[in-house]
Amino acid sequence: xxxxxxxxxxxxxxxxxxxxxxxxxxxxxxxxxxxxxxxxxxxxxxxxxxxxxxxxxxxxxxxxxxxxxxxxxxxxxxxxxxxxxxxxxxxxxxxxxxxxxxxxxxxxxxxxxxxxxxxxxxxxxxxxxxxxxxxxxxxxxxxxxxxxxxxxxxxxxxxxxxxxxxxxxxxxxxxxxxxxxxxxxxxxxxxxxxxxxxxxxxxxxxxxxxxxxxxxxxxxxxxxxxxxxxxxxxxxxxxxxxxxxxxxxxxxxxxxxxxxxxxxxxxxxxxxxxxxxxxxxxxxxxxxxxxxxxxxxxxxxxxxxxxxxxxxxxxxxxxxxxxxxxxxxxxxxxxxxxxxxxxxxxxxxxxxxxxxxxxxxxxxxxxxxxxxxxxxxxxxxxxxxxxxxxxxxxxxxxxxxxxxxxxxxxxxxxxxxxxxxxxxxxxxxxxxxxxxxxxxxxxxxxxxxxxxxxxxxxxxxxxxxxxxxxxxxxxxxxxxxxxxxxxxxxxxxxxxxxxxxxxxxxxxxxxxxxxxxxxxxxxxxxxxxxxxxx
Numbered sequence: 001x002x003x004x005x006x007x008x009x010x011x012x013x014x015x016x017x018x019x020x021x022x023x024x025x026x027x028x029x030x031x032x033x034x035x036x037x038x039x040x041x042x043x044x045x046x047x048x049x050x051x052x053x054x055x056x057x058x059x060x061x062x063x064x065x066x067x068x069x070x071x072x073x074x075x076x077x078x079x080x081x082x083x084x085x086x087x088x089x090x091x092x093x094x095x096x097x098x099x100x101x102x103x104x105x106x107x108x109x110x111x112x113x114x115x116x117x118x119x120x121x122x123x124x125x126x127x128x129x130x131x132x133x134x135x136x137x138x139x140x141x142x143x144x145x146x147x148x149x150x151x152x153x154x155x156x157x158x159x160x161x162x163x164x165x166x167x168x169x170x171x172x173x174x175x176x177x178x179x180x181x182x183x184x185x186x187x188x189x190x191x192x193x194x195x196x197x198x199x200x201x202x203x204x205x206x207x208x209x210x211x212x213x214x215x216x217x218x219x220x221x222x223x224x225x226x227x228x229x230x231x232x233x234x235x236x237x238x239x240x241x242x243x244x245x246x247x248x249x250x251x252x253x254x255x256x257x258x259x260x261x262x263x264x265x266x267x268x269x270x271x272x273x274x275x276x277x278x279x280x281x282x283x284x285x286x287x288x289x290x291x292x293x294x295x296x297x298x299x300x301x302x303x304x305x306x307x308x309x310x311x312x313x314x315x316x317x318x319x320x321x322x323x324x325x326x327x328x329x330x331x332x333x334x335x336x337x338x339x340x341x342x343x344x345x346x347x348x349x350x351x352x353x354x355x356x357x358x359x360x361x362x363x364x365x366x367x368x369x370x371x372x373x374x375x376x377x378x379x380x381x382x383x384x385x386x387x388x389x390x391x392x393x394x395x396x397x398x399x400x401x402x403x404x405x406x407x408x409x410x411x412x413x414x415x416x417x418x419x420x421x422x423x424x425x426x427x428x429x430x431x432x433x434x435x436x437x438x439x440x441x442x443x444x445x446x447x448x449x450x451x452x453x454x455x456x457x458x459x460x461x462x463x464x465x466x467x468x469x470x471x472x473x474x475x476x477x478x479x480x481x482x483x484x485x486x487x488x489x490x491x492x493x494x495x496x497x498x499x500x501x502x503x504x505x506x507x508x509x510x511x512x513x514x515x516x517x518x519x520x521x522x523x524x525x526x527x528x529x530x531x532x533x534x
Contacts, residue, residue, distance in 0.1 A: 014173060020048045021177050025184055034192050041145075041185040042071040042156065048181060049141065049174045051158040052076060053129075055083055056145075057100070058154050063088035065100055065155070077133055083157070085125045098122045099142055100155060107144040107152050109179040113169035115140045126159070138162040139169030143182040146189045156182060206264045213267050217279050221465035226513050228263035230457040234496065235259055237505055238453065245495035249449055254418045259450045262425035266454060269405030277398055282342045283383040283390045290380065291342045297365045297375050298335045302328060304366070334359050338376075344390035345472070353385045400438050403430050407439070425450045429458045434490030444493055452493045456500070459483065459492060464514060475520045476510050484527050494531060501527050 024044035031037040042054040053076060056069040064086040072081055087098045099121040103110050115123035115137060116130065123140060130137050139160040144152035158178065160170060170178070210224035239251040251259070270278060276286050284290040305327050341348065341356060356376075363375035376384070386392055391399065407427035415422055428440070428451040435443030437455075444452060464479035474482065480501065486492040500506060501524050510519050 017048065017173055017177055020044075021181060024048055024181055028181075028185055028188055031188065034189055037185055037188050037192070038069060038154075039071070041181065042069060045143070045156060045158060045178055045181060046071055046073075049158050049170055049178045050160065051141070051170075052161045053081065053159040055081075055157045055159070056154055057083065057085065057157055061088075067157075081129070083125055083129060087122070096120075096122045098125070099140070103142050103144055103155055104152060109144070109175055109182070110142045111139065111170050111175050113139045129159070133161065136162040138167050141170045141175060141178060143178055144186075145182055146186050146193075206261060209268055209271075210264045213270050216271070216275065219279055219281075222513070223461055223465060224264065224267055226461045226465070226509075227266060227454070227457050228260055229512070230461055230509055231263040231454050232256065232260055233505055233509065234453050234457055234500065235450070237499060237503060238449070238496070241499060243495075243499065246449075246499070255450070258419050258421060259425060259454065261419055262422045262450070263454055263457065265410060265422065266406065266426040266429045266458065267402065268409055268426070269402035269407075272405055273399065273402045277391070277395050278402075280390045280395065283344050283386050284342050284380060285390070289342075291339065294338060294376065294380065295335065298331060298363075300365050301363060301375065302331055305331070331363075334363075338384060341384045344386065344388075348385065348387050353387070356381060356384050400430060403427055404439055421448070421450070424448070425454055429455045431455055432491045433487075433493045437491075452496060456493055456496045459486065460500075460506075464510075464518070473515075473518060475518055476506065476514060477520050477522050480506065480522060480527055487531075498528060498531055 024040075024047075027040050027044060028037060031040055038056055042056060045051070046054040052073040054071045055067045057065045058068045060066050064084065066085075067081075067083040070081050070083075072078070085098055085100045087101055096119075099110055099112065099115070102121055110121075112118055112121060112123065115121070116126055123137075126137050126140065137159055141158040141160075143156040143158070145156055146153040158170070160167075207225075210228075213224045214220040214222050235251055235256055238246045238249055239256075241247075241249075282289050282291060284294070337355065338359065340346070341352065360374055360376040360381045364372050365375055367373055383392060404427075407423050410423035410426055413423075425448060428442070428447060431437035431440065431442055431447055431451065432455075433444040433452070435441055435446070447455075460479065460483055463482050464474060464476065483492060483497060487494045487497045501522075504524070506522070
């Protein structure tokens with residue numbers, strides 16, 4: 001009967017211990033950070049194993065480990081809780097190794113009763129603790145934690161003090177359950193470590209892609225690095241704003257991270273855009289500026305005119321060349337005009353495009369085979385007659401197609417659920433607020449707020465960048481004025497512009513990324529005129 005009662009009591013104790021283990025395991029599963037796992041582990045181990053002190057030991061040097069975290073019973077004196085194990089300078093010069101050395105060599109739990117007097121391992125690091133508490137250490141349990149390549153990175157030390165002469169050390173059941181819980185914590189920490197490493201690798205990879213896009217062009221001006229900074233600056237301001245336009249917008253950290261990834265990858269499609277188009281600095285540029293060929297033809301014409309003047313009206317090669325004294329001046333003026341058109345700095349009106357066409361029809365030259373050819377080819381005429389910038393409609397369409405390429409490339413990646421909208425956000429940065437953008441033509445009401453933020457950041461970074469092949473860099477005030485004109489034209493979200501200017505978000509961006517000569521005074525009142533919040 002006595003044996004049955006004892007067995008019954010033992011079963012009840014084991015059931016209680018298993019219930020504690022289950023509760024502790026569930027608690028560890030709720031921790032989100034390594035520090036949370038470690039603190040919960042010490043707390044649960046102390047309760048599970050009925051210890052007065054739970055200590056987390058970490059290496060300071062290869063031969064010196066020190067307590068970095070501890071949880072103690074309220075009865076202990078807080079002045080003597082710090083522990084240090086330094087077997088490089090241990091007081092016992094015998095061949096005994098420290099208990100910690102043993103666990104490092106053989107990564108499994110180690111329990112010792114009456115450790116300072118047992119003599120099997122060196123526990124001299126506990127002597128100051130025992131003296132400070134004026135109580136004898138009855139039992140010590142060491143549990144390896146975060147084993148990496150077979151070697152513990154941290155060790156938990158549980159200490160039970162003697163309450164009376166009958167006080168026992170850690171039981172076999174307590175040792176085993178403590179070891180199980182430590183192994184669960186190790187697995188949780190290892191998973192967190194792997195996720196952290198994978199996250200760092202992923203972030204480095206997307207930043208590498210952004211840097212590669214910028215490095216592809218000397219004119220990029222670190223655009224792919226600027227856009228994420230500006231995007232996140234604006235997103236946080238939107239999330240914190242109390243204005244009526246954004247009072248329902250509150251981004252979680254996961255949503256902000258998704259937006260940041262999209263901002264880094266928004267121009268990935270440019271990796272397959274021909275460099276001679278994306279970096280087209282002049283209207284006639286291909287792999288080189290073809291205006292040099294035009295200049296050579298005009299030089300041949302000038303030479304022929306001079307030869308004709310010397311021949312006093314004779315004909316050269318069957319081609320009639322005028323001997324008007326003003327021919328050379330007109331030729332030089334027409335060449336200078338074409339050079340200005342080629343640079344693309346100024347927009348062309350109908351008179352300028354008509355003059356290009358007239359020049360193409362007026363001049364003929366003789367090539368090295370003696371054939372008479374127009375001074376400008378049809379393709380050169382079409383390029384020189386581009387009204388804005390340096391790109392033809394076909395080339396601009398190829399530039400815009402990088403957005404489609406971005407979507408197609410990102411759709412090929414198996415993004416996790418929390419990043420599922422990255423392709424949509426990244427691929428919509430050329431959409432317009434009024435709904436006539438590219439590629440879908442969605443209006444502002446149909447677009448995600450994240451997309452509107454990225455589109456805004458992309459435009460401002462492009463306008464304010466310090467280096468573009470076809471235009472001079474804009475002052476800060478000019479960039480903001482151009483953006484205001486885009487608001488009035490329905491291209492840019494007016495609510496975002498109002499927030500951007502009213503809260504002077506442009507200032508920190510300008511200080512970090514614009515050159516000194518670009519930063520000038522900004523008249524916010526003028527920029528926001530007629531834009532009262534609806």
